[in-house]
Amino acid sequence: MRDGKWFKKAQGLLQLGEIALKLSRTMTAGQTIAGKTVLDLGCGEGGHAIMFAQAGARHVVGIDGRRLAVDRARFAANVLELSNIEFMHEDVRAPGALNGRFDIVLCSGILHHIEPEAWFLFLKNVARATADTAIFYTHVADEQLQSEHKLKPVQLVEKSSPPRSSWLARLFGRLLLRKPQAAAFDGYLYREHREEESSDERSSKMRASLDNDHSFWATEEVLIDALKKCGFELILKVQSPHMFRAQRFRNTRQIIVARKAC
Numbered sequence: 001m002r003d004g005k006w007f008k009k010a011q012g013l014l015q016l017g018e019i020a021l022k023l024s025r026t027m028t029a030g031q032t033i034a035g036k037t038v039l040d041l042g043c044g045e046g047g048h049a050i051m052f053a054q055a056g057a058r059h060v061v062g063i064d065g066r067r068l069a070v071d072r073a074r075f076a077a078n079v080l081e082l083s084n085i086e087f088m089h090e091d092v093r094a095p096g097a098l099n100g101r102f103d104i105v106l107c108s109g110i111l112h113h114i115e116p117e118a119w120f121l122f123l124k125n126v127a128r129a130t131a132d133t134a135i136f137y138t139h140v141a142d143e144q145l146q147s148e149h150k151l152k153p154v155q156l157v158e159k160s161s162p163p164r165s166s167w168l169a170r171l172f173g174r175l176l177l178r179k180p181q182a183a184a185f186d187g188y189l190y191r192e193h194r195e196e197e198s199s200d201e202r203s204s205k206m207r208a209s210l211d212n213d214h215s216f217w218a219t220e221e222v223l224i225d226a227l228k229k230c231g232f233e234l235i236l237k238v239q240s241p242h243m244f245r246a247q248r249f250r251n252t253r254q255i256i257v258a259r260k261a262c
C-alpha cells in the first residue's frame, strides 16, 4: 500500500503543503502565518487549507467545485475542531467567486485545469484577491511535454486593456485615440475530458477540471508575463525545496511565488 500510486501522491501533497507553509513564513509581510487570511483555490479535500488553519492563520477559506471534495474537507475540519476555516462549493471561474482580499492565496493544482477562454480572467481575479502573496503549483508546458502529452499549440488573445493603468494613463490613451492593447498568450491545450463524457463521469474524476474538455497550459515565459500583467510585482520560481528532484520535473511542475506588496 505504501508504494501505491495514491499513497505517493498523498505524500507529495503533504510535502507541497509544507513547502507552501515555509514559503509563506519566509515571503509574506511579517514573515508569519499567524493572524493572516488565506484563500485556497481548488482546495480538493482541504489538506493544504487545514495545514494553514493549524499553522495559526486567522481565517482560511477553501473553494472547490466538487461537492464530494468539499464534504470531505468540511468533515476533516470538523473532526479536527477547527473554527478558523470554511469550505465553499463553488466554481472558481464563476463571477464573484473570488470575493474579498486575502493575505495569502494558494493556487495549488488549479491553474492548469482552467480552459483558455477563462484562463487570464481567472489569473486577474487571483491577483485581485491577493493582498500580499500568491503561491502557485502548476504544470508549465514546453516542447518535450507537448510531444509526451500530444498537446495542441494555441494562442489566447485577451482584448481587455491592462488592469493596472492609472486613470491619467487611460485618459491620455483616449485623447490620443489609442486602442487598448490586446494581450496574447502562447501555450498548449491539454485534454481533460472526452466530448462524449457525461457530467457524472467528469465530476467523478476528482482531480480534473470540472467540466471543460481542454485546459490551457502556458509556457514558463508566458505564465510569468501573464502574472506581471495581472499586477504581481515580484515573481519567483522555487527550485528548492521542491517535491521533484529532477530538474525536468521542476521545470514542468513549477512552484511559483508571486507577490503584490514588496
Ligand SMILES: C[S@@+](CC[C@H](N)C(=O)[O-])C[C@H]1O[C@@H](n2cnc3c(N)ncnc32)[C@H](O)[C@@H]1O
Pocket (backbone or CB within 6 Å): 013, 041, 042, 043, 044, 045, 048, 063, 064, 065, 066, 069, 090, 091, 092, 093, 107, 108, 109, 110, 113, 206, 207, 208, 209, 210
Ligand atoms: C489537481 S486537484 C488539486 C487539489 C489541491 N489543491 C492539491 O493541491 O492537492 C484540482 C482541484 O481543483 C478542483 N477544480 C477544478 N476545476 C475547478 C473549478 N473550475 N472550480 C473549482 N474547483 C475546481 C478539482 O475539483 C480538484 O479538487
